[in-house]
Amino acid sequence: MEPAPGPQEKYQLITRNLQEVLGEEKLLSILQERELRIYWGTATTGKPHVAYFVPMSKIADFLKAGCEVTILFADLHAYLDNMKAPWELLELRTRYYEHVIKAMLESIGVPLDRLKFVRGTDYQLSKEYTLDVYRLSSVVTQHDAKKAGAEVVKQVEHPLLSGLLYPGLQALDEEYLKVDAQFGGVDQRKIFTFAEKYLPSLGYAKRVHLMNPMVPGLTGSKMSSSEEDSKIDLLDRKEDVKKKLKKAFCEPGNVENNGVLSFIKHVLFPLKSEFVVLREEKWGGNKTYTDYEALEKDFAEQVVHPGDLKNSVEVALNKLLDPIREKFNCPELKKLSSAAYPNPSKAKPGEKGTKNSEPEEVIPSRLDIRVGKVISVEKHPDADSLYVEKIDVGEAEPRTVVSGLVQFVPKEQLQDRLVVLLCNLKPQKMRGVESQGMVLCASSVGEPRQVEPLDPPAGCCAGERIYVEGYEGGEPDEELKPKKKVFEKLQADFRVSEDCVAQWKQRNFLTKLGRVSCKSLKGGTIS
Numbered sequence: 001m002e003p004a005p006g007p008q009e010k011y012q013l014i015t016r017n018l019q020e021v022l023g024e025e026k027l028l029s030i031l032q033e034r035e036l037r038i039y040w041g042t043a044t045t046g047k048p049h050v051a052y053f054v055p056m057s058k059i060a061d062f063l064k065a066g067c068e069v070t071i072l073f074a075d076l077h078a079y080l081d082n083m084k085a086p087w088e089l090l091e092l093r094t095r096y097y098e099h100v101i102k103a104m105l106e107s108i109g110v111p112l113d114r115l116k117f118v119r120g121t122d123y124q125l126s127k128e129y130t131l132d133v134y135r136l137s138s139v140v141t142q143h144d145a146k147k148a149g150a151e152v153v154k155q156v157e158h159p160l161l162s163g164l165l166y167p168g169l170q171a172l173d174e175e176y177l178k179v180d181a182q183f184g185g186v187d188q189r190k191i192f193t194f195a196e197k198y199l200p201s202l203g204y205a206k207r208v209h210l211m212n213p214m215v216p217g218l219t220g221s222k223m224s225s226s227e228e229d230s231k232i233d234l235l236d237r238k239e240d241v242k243k244k245l246k247k248a249f250c251e252p253g254n255v256e257n258n259g260v261l262s263f264i265k266h267v268l269f270p271l272k273s274e275f276v277v278l279r280e281e282k283w284g285g286n287k288t289y290t291d292y293e294a295l296e297k298d299f300a301e302q303v304v305h306p307g308d309l310k311n312s313v314e315v316a317l318n319k320l321l322d323p324i325r326e327k328f329n330c331p332e333l334k335k336l337s338s339a340a341y342p343n344p345s346k347a348k349p350g351e352k353g354t355k356n357s358e359p360e361e362v363i364p365s366r367l368d369i370r371v372g373k374v375i376s377v378e379k380h381p382d383a384d385s386l387y388v389e390k391i392d393v394g395e396a397e398p399r400t401v402v403s404g405l406v407q408f409v410p411k412e413q414l415q416d417r418l419v420v421l422l423c424n425l426k427p428q429k430m431r432g433v434e435s436q437g438m439v440l441c442a443s444s445v446g447e448p449r450q451v452e453p454l455d456p457p458a459g460c461c462a463g464e465r466i467y468v469e470g471y472e473g474g475e476p477d478e479e480l481k482p483k484k485k486v487f488e489k490l491q492a493d494f495r496v497s498e499d500c501v502a503q504w505k506q507r508n509f510l511t512k513l514g515r516v517s518c519k520s521l522k523g524g525t526i527s
Contacts, residue, residue, distance in 0.1 A: 005065060007031040013065040014210070017058070017266055019186045022196065023208035030180055030208075038062055038181040038210070041072035041120075041173065043081060044090070044097045047341055049231035050317065052104060053267040054215050058183065060110050061270065070116040070177050073097050076124050077169060080162040081153050092340035094119060099333060100234060103324045108271050123176050124169065132175075132202060136168045139201050148194035151187040171195035174207045181208035215266055216249075216259040232317070234324050235337070241321070245314050247394050249461055250306040255296050257512075260306075260313055265292045268316050277304055278312045362489045364504050365474030368424035369440070369466040370394065371456045371511065372401075377414045379406065383431040389414065391437065393421055394463015402435035408451035420454040420466060420502075420509070420516055424480050425487065442496045442518035443525050452521055454502050457514040466516060469507040494526035502526055 005013065010031050015021055030036055040055055042048075062069050075094040079087060102112055123129055146159075148167035170191050174182055182192065192209035200206055217231055232244050250260045268275050269292045277287045277295070283305070289295040298304045328337065372391040375398050380386035385406050390398040401421065405414070420440040427436045444450040456466065480486050493505045502509040502516040509516035518524070 010065040013061045014067065016061065017212070017270065018210055019213040020189070020211045021208070022192060023206070027181065027208045036065070036067045036181060037179045038067050038183055039070040039072055039173070039177050039179045040183045041074045041170070042097065042101070043074045043078040044093045045078045045081065047233055048097065048100050048104070049233050050263070051215050051217070051231060052101070053108070053320065054212060055183070056104050056108055056110070057267050057270045058212060059105070060108060063110060063114055069114070070118055070179065071101065072118050072120060072173060072177065074120045076120040077166060080166045080169070089340060092336065096336055096340040099336070100324070103327045104234065107320050107323045118177065129172065129176055132172050133165065133168060135202055136172065136198060140168060140198055144194060148190045151190055167191045167194050168198070171199055175199065175204045179207065181210055183210040184212070185214055186211040187214055215262045216257045234321060235328055238318055241318060242314055243396065245310045247463060248310065250310060252306055253300055253302045255300050260309055261296060261299060263313060264295065268313070275316070276312060277308055278315060279308045283308070360484070362486055363471055363474070364468035364490055365471040366477045366480070366486055367422060367490065368476035370421055370423050371460040371462055371464040371466060372419045372421035373462040374414050374417050374419060377411050380431060380433060386430065387411070387414065388433055389439070391419065391421055392462040393423055393437070394461070399423070399436040400434065401437045401439060402430040402433050403439045405439070405441070405451065409453065414453070417453070418456045418460060420456060422487065424476055424478065426479055426482055440526055442502070442521040443527060444521050445524060450521060452518045454516050454518055454526070456511055456516055459513050460511050464511055466509055466511055468504045469510055491527060496521055496524040496526065498522050
């Protein structure tokens with residue numbers, strides 16, 4: 001039996017791979033006297049994906065360090081965050097989270113009997129907690145509440161009061177769960193500093209805060225439940241895992257914003273203390289790395305090829321996912337999964353996937369707009385004014401798109417160009433050729449008419465999601481229904497700003513690398 005770790009060893013285990021610790025002295029002081037009491041909370045909103053293995057891996061570290069760990073299923077928070085979990089689905093999604101988080105922990109060998117599981121509504125509706133919410137609201141300014149939630153609470157054009165309550169509840173959770181420390185992503189930092197500022201005003205102690213870095217998704221941006229291509233679902237089939245990893249951003253020698261390398265660093269290495277790169281003998285055979293820095297160095301120097309790295313991660317990841325898939329293969333959990341996350345396309349008119357009969361919101365996140373790369377351009381065989389383009393949007397095959405750009409853009413200016421493609425219009429035939437998308441362009445207001453394709457920022461990858469500022473979340477519609485005219489209603493407010501930036505209601509079109517623009521058509525329309 002291994003000897004129990006001392007205070008310094010515990011500190012190293014607790015803080016390894018973290019981006020920041022607020023309250024280091026207090027943490028060391030507690031470890032000198034007793035075991036640390038810590039909690040991690042997760043709002044029960046979108047389906048958990050493989051990035052959730054990052055906090056799970058840290059929870060394993062906390063247990064190795066002897067910590068008393070509580071996992072909070074923050075169901076009330078899920079509702080307060082712009083109703084990301086509708087009230088009628090709240091119970092179902094919380095049950096789904098309980099099953100899937102426990103299955104994840106079991107798959108990495110974490111003993112569940114050493115963890116405490118709590119639902120927010122178990123105590124957040126009590127008289128004492130409610131009174132503290134009112135006490136807190138009497139000292140917190142609107143400015144501080146809004147600032148605290150800026151990185152976590154969904155930002156929308158007309159914010160709800162519930163989003164201002166969210167940070168205060170998360171601060172109070174520290175007191176009501178009787179912990180010394182809270183653990184979360186670095187995106188929670190403003191809420192953590194909010195808690196440190198305001199809990200003492202109610203007579204409660206300031207807690208320690210431990211922050212993980214934000215792990216890039218497969219597209220190079222944050223891995224998100226609402227961005228399909230950025231994440232691998234825990235129940236994805238093996239062929240889906242292969243397909244998504246194949247499309248993942250993993251440029252040779254580039255270690256920045258590399259989601260594949262980050263997953264190895266923050267999940268696979270801490271679990272196994274080693275990582276095996278699988279290669280054919282003619283490329284040097286398998287190589288075992290016992291520290292991450294050596295692997296990163298070899299990748300940066302292009303000793304390790306992106307294809308071999310992806311294949312090796314695929315094998316290791318499927319070993320983690322297999323027990324979860326097996327657990328959710330039973331009829332009871334299949335039924336729970338489909339009930340908690342109903343398919344929007346199967347909803348009755350006006351329902352948008354739930355029993356809520358309110359009119360559908362016409363918001364930009366319903367549009368599936370992506371960066372595309374033009375692979376080939378040909379004149380339409382039966383129409384002199386039309387091009388037929390093959391455009392790569394990060395899928396297994398390029399899309400065929402018909403565009404009326406012959407009079408405005410020379411063929412050679414389109415070839416190999418990055419464009420902005422609307423991908424979820426219903427495919428339609430244009431003079432006998434089916435078009436599977438629309439290239440978005442800026443148009444001049446006066447005569448003679450000028451047209452310029454919109455330009456994504458340099459360095460973008462084909463398939464990268466383009467969104468409107470403030471509407472980063474939300475799943476796009478699988479297919480826009482022509483009768484509902486969602487695109488037409490939104491497009492009425494598309495404009496080019498005076499500095500040539502594409503906008504909707506004066507909010508910029510963005511990718512993770514910056515703003516979408518056009519070359520010169522200030523004040524133009526977009527279609």
